Amino acid sequence: MLNMVVGVKWVPDTADVKFDPAKGTLIREGVESIINPPDLNAIELALSIKEKYGGKVYVISMSPPAALKGLKIAIAMGADKAILLTDRRFAGADTLATSYTLAMAIRKIGSYDIIIFGEETIDSATGHVGPEVGEILGISHVSYIKRILNIDLTSKIIELEREVENGVEVYKSKLPIVVSVGVGVNNPRYPIPIRRLHAEIETDKYIEIWGLSNIDAELDRIGLQGSPTRVIKIIAAPTVQRRMEVFQYSKEVLNLMVKRLRECEVL
Amino acid sequence: MVEFSGVCVYIEQRRGIIQEASLQLLGEGRRLADKLNVNLMAFMIGYDINSIINEPIYYGADRVVYIDDEIYRYYNVEVYTQVLVELLLKYRPEIFLVAGTKYGRELAPSIAARLETGITADCTGFDIDESRNLVQIRPPFGGRVLAYIITPIKRPQIATARPNVFPAPKRNIDRKGEVICENVSIKKPRLELVEFKESGDKELPIEKAEVIIAIGRGLSKSDYHLAYELCKVFSNSAVGCSRPLVDQGLMPRSKQVGQTGKTVRPKLYIAIGISGAVQHIAGMKDSRYVIAINKDPNAEIFKFCDFGIVGDYKEIIPELIKVLRSKH
Numbered sequence A: 001m002l003n004m005v006v007g008v009k010w011v012p013d014t015a016d017v018k019f020d021p022a023k024g025t026l027i028r029e030g031v032e033s034i035i036n037p038p039d040l041n042a043i044e045l046a047l048s049i050k051e052k053y054g055g056k057v058y059v060i061s062m063s064p065p066a067a068l069k070g071l072k073i074a075i076a077m078g079a080d081k082a083i084l085l086t087d088r089r090f091a092g093a094d095t096l097a098t099s100y101t102l103a104m105a106i107r108k109i110g111s112y113d114i115i116i117f118g119e120e121t122i123d124s125a126t127g128h129v130g131p132e133v134g135e136i137l138g139i140s141h142v143s144y145i146k147r148i149l150n151i152d153l154t155s156k157i158i159e160l161e162r163e164v165e166n167g168v169e170v171y172k173s174k175l176p177i178v179v180s181v182g183v184g185v186n187n188p189r190y191p192i193p194i195r196r197l198h199a200e201i202e203t204d205k206y207i208e209i210w211g212l213s214n215i216d217a218e219l220d221r222i223g224l225q226g227s228p229t230r231v232i233k234i235i236a237a238p239t240v241q242r243r244m245e246v247f248q249y250s251k252e253v254l255n256l257m258v259k260r261l262r263e264c265e266v267l
Numbered sequence B: 001m002v003e004f005s006g007v008c009v010y011i012e013q014r015r016g017i018i019q020e021a022s023l024q025l026l027g028e029g030r031r032l033a034d035k036l037n038v039n040l041m042a043f044m045i046g047y048d049i050n051s052i053i054n055e056p057i058y059y060g061a062d063r064v065v066y067i068d069d070e071i072y073r074y075y076n077v078e079v080y081t082q083v084l085v086e087l088l089l090k091y092r093p094e095i096f097l098v099a100g101t102k103y104g105r106e107l108a109p110s111i112a113a114r115l116e117t118g119i120t121a122d123c124t125g126f127d128i129d130e131s132r133n134l135v136q137i138r139p140p141f142g143g144r145v146l147a148y149i150i151t152p153i154k155r156p157q158i159a160t161a162r163p164n165v166f167p168a169p170k171r172n173i174d175r176k177g178e179v180i181c182e183n184v185s186i187k188k189p190r191l192e193l194v195e196f197k198e199s200g201d202k203e204l205p206i207e208k209a210e211v212i213i214a215i216g217r218g219l220s221k222s223d224y225h226l227a228y229e230l231c232k233v234f235s236n237s238a239v240g241c242s243r244p245l246v247d248q249g250l251m252p253r254s255k256q257v258g259q260t261g262k263t264v265r266p267k268l269y270i271a272i273g274i275s276g277a278v279q280h281i282a283g284m285k286d287s288r289y290v291i292a293i294n295k296d297p298n299a300e301i302f303k304f305c306d307f308g309i310v311g312d313y314k315e316i317i318p319e320l321i322k323v324l325r326s327k328h
């Protein structure tokens, strides 16, 4: 029996996010939110471990209440329980404060063996949360894992593989451990409609809502005041002006292309 | 308590070879140190690294602090975190820069969490503000915006930058500096590296290529040879790819361009059968000239190219090879 905890971030679908240069803010209205894509792979990994070794899958998200929708999807995929960490005092957290809050909540869940995160989000995309949660809990952590090779339930030793730029590494550690996965490590299963219905009508049975009072967290380590970093300004990224000369294919087009490459001194 | 002062760059080496990305950060580190009027330091960990410990000085460091022991032969996040935390607590730099390789992106937040300090990921620009804070500029949301981030109180201010975002400074073997050998005692790690299988990929790395032929899901596997043939028409060229090809095991991870792969800025980028997803664009948008070949006239990639050809690559590539060969 293994307890898995999966971190899920409810993010705006960045492909649709626009920027308001006048106000210096991102326009999030009308933008769909989704489960951060690799977090679906994290859920899938947790469910597959459960199927192979037995256990329970918890999903946790620190977010405004809108993330409830995402947690219902996680339940419909097969997670046993979800926790929505929501409290105004959690707001404005940078990665360290987010990781601290998540770590304190995970500690509150009690027993945990494998904590699984996405390798990075599609919005702020730091990839900090996995390593930071691991350090705060004082347990092993490995980012960018490709697959789990073996888990010995008696000795509680896990063996896993991950890919780096110049090769593949195999690691071994005593549980508990934090790992992170990217899109493409597996194929996330689809939500099961009947479970989705259950999550909808019996939400309380599957999803718990926790605030600051539910976890043992120090006030000065959460939210904005617990965040060592400050975003001071956001501007539209300067874009390289492209010529965008687009043609239907013909042999003449290729000659024109070579001409352009010469003009631009690429050839 | 001793004040935090100075700029420090972590020099990542693998098997005695310093990562280019770390040298690139020495350039930024030097600039920031001069602006603050402080020293530039470099930390290095490894085994049998004597022959390379002066390199950071040649690239701009004033002082190198290194640790050389068999237990550091291979990277292990738990071990390296302990060592770097010890060094940071002893030498107390105000700024700590780490190359955003896979190791660096794991190691740096791990150190930040232990020191309970702030960290900013994947910076593409740095500055110093009037309060001597490091202004860290980074491109979240698939690179659509630039966020300016500071760490006003906590020290050190930790930041990572992806490879090839900054140019490497010139190597000057006449530069002199101080070299200090350190020793720290560490706890036995829970995490153990059992095996390291080096990939046999001996081609020119895409980040070093002047011309990249990038292939996507639009290409059938049986046609990959076309991309390699086109590649051979150019010198200093390499074949790259979009992420799905890597995920499906069709191409090695080292060839992936994009948000979760490599950032490249070649002279010429030819995207074939690539749709132009934000995550892909994030890795190649700074290329000098971009050519896109796609059969779908509405493909996003055409918004990010200088020259686009709508059509079937099967027809276009062989012809393109002929044309280039005759005119090159």
Ligand SMILES: Cc1cc2nc3c(=O)[nH]c(=O)nc-3n(C[C@H](O)[C@H](O)[C@H](O)COP(=O)(O)OP(=O)(O)OC[C@H]3O[C@@H](n4cnc5c(N)ncnc54)[C@H](O)[C@@H]3O)c2cc1C
Pocket (backbone or CB within 6 Å): A006, A007, A008, A009, A036, A038, A039, A042, A060, A061, A062, A063, A093, A094, A095, A096, A098, A102, A116, A117, A118, A119, A120, A121, A123, A124, A125, A126, A127, A128, A129, A130, A229, A231, A234, B118, B119, B120, B121, B138, B140, B147, B149
């Ligand atoms: C423009 C902008 C730039 C920012 N840059 C920085 C920065 O450089 N440094 C910094 O410290 N903070 C930064 N932040 C704050 C950061 O966005 C938040 O702390 C965020 O909650 C977590 O960071 P992330 O999205 O990068 O997570 P990542 O570390 O990329 O997430 C990895 C994984 O952790 C899990 N996870 C992440 N967030 C949650 C959550 N809320 N609940 C459950 N699981 C979660 C998911 O599994 C996710 O896949 C920035 C914010 C903005 C708006």
Ligand SMILES: Cc1cc2nc3c(=O)[nH]c(=O)nc-3n(C[C@H](O)[C@H](O)[C@H](O)COP(=O)(O)OP(=O)(O)OC[C@H]3O[C@@H](n4cnc5c(N)ncnc54)[C@H](O)[C@@H]3O)c2cc1C
Pocket (backbone or CB within 6 Å): A037, A038, A120, A121, A122, A183, B215, B216, B217, B218, B219, B241, B242, B243, B244, B256, B257, B258, B259, B260, B261, B262, B272, B273, B274, B275, B276, B277, B278, B279, B280, B283, B293, B294, B295, B296, B299, B311, B312, B313, B314
């Ligand atoms: C968190 C996250 C991180 C990601 N990171 C990356 C990353 O780092 N890099 C990356 O590349 N992707 C990344 N992706 C994936 C990205 O979103 C896209 O799915 C991916 O880039 C699409 O790859 P593609 O363009 O090769 O394939 P597709 O989108 O399937 O496009 C194939 C294209 O080929 C064209 N085509 C088909 N047949 C022909 C023909 N005969 N001749 C000419 N054209 C043809 C089609 O018109 C189409 O436009 C990431 C996704 C997520 C969610």
